[in-house]
Amino acid sequence: MNILRQASFVSIVAMGEFFVILLAEMDMSISSIIGMVSILFAGFVVNNNMPIALAAILVIVISAVVGAANGVLVVYGKMPSFIATLTTMNILKGMIYIYSDGLPISGLPDSFGQLALGRVAGIPVAVILMAAVAVVLYFFTQHTAVGRGFYAVGGNKEAAKLSGLNVKAIAILGFILSGVLAAVGALGLTSRTQSGNVTLGDALLFDVMTIVVLGGTSLTGGRGRVVGIVIGALFLQVISNIMVILGINSYWQWIVKGIILIVVVLIDSNSKKD
DSSP, X not given: OHHHHHHHXXXXXXXXXXXXXXXXXXXXXXXXXXXXXXHHHHIIIIISOOOHHXXXXXXXXXXXXXXXXXXXXXXXXXXXXXXXXXXHHHHHHHHHHXXXXXXXXXXXXXXXXXXXXXXXXXXXXXXXXXXXHHHHHHHHHHHSHHHHHHHHHHHOHHHHHHXXXXXXXXXXXXXXXXXXXXXXXXXXXXXXXXXXXXXXXXXXXXXHHHHHHHTTOOTTSSOXXXXXXXXXXXXXXXXXXXXXXXXXXXXHHHHHHHHHHHHHHHHHHHHTOO
């Protein structure tokens, strides 16, 4: 249960990235979206005395707008998703540093900490939230026309277009979902630290990408499952916990995670060869 709790919020962020990679695209801006949500939420609540619920809704809406902007740059601007979202990442980073002067904002109410530390019937609230998001997204991808459209577009964009799917709308929706779920995960991570921090997401981008690939999502698009994202997050968390227990230096942990990603990508690439 502790491993589930530790993996929960990063898993939610990875579920958002899953939709973008399912389309054979990439969203590099999630690290800055996490930092943006964290610092803006704390600023709204602490500095502007905004109710927690209203502040949470507002930062999620802002993240959705950022995701939509990414989608428009890729779909209508015809920019490679890597470049478009990398640009967005830097713009957001500059904006949130200007907003906060690079300093954390503390003083969030203790009640907000229940999102990360609270329990319901002995089950961590974080785990319940992760499970709820996973179940909703599972039914969305497996039992709705739009959800199945992600697989069609990622598998063969031209064939999906000829079959009548709105390829552009699905692509933009993928980036919006990435932004929204990054915001939800960021709120949970902020609850864990009880302060807004612009650097909150800086170390998470690599982990999120690793989780998505570990979960069986193909980088070439069209293949993957939401359940695999949860399994990938748990696997990576177990590996991290083992290394901590064994007293392995954190620098070596980066190396091990890098090797894991290389191996998984190589397996995925070679599995599609004739």
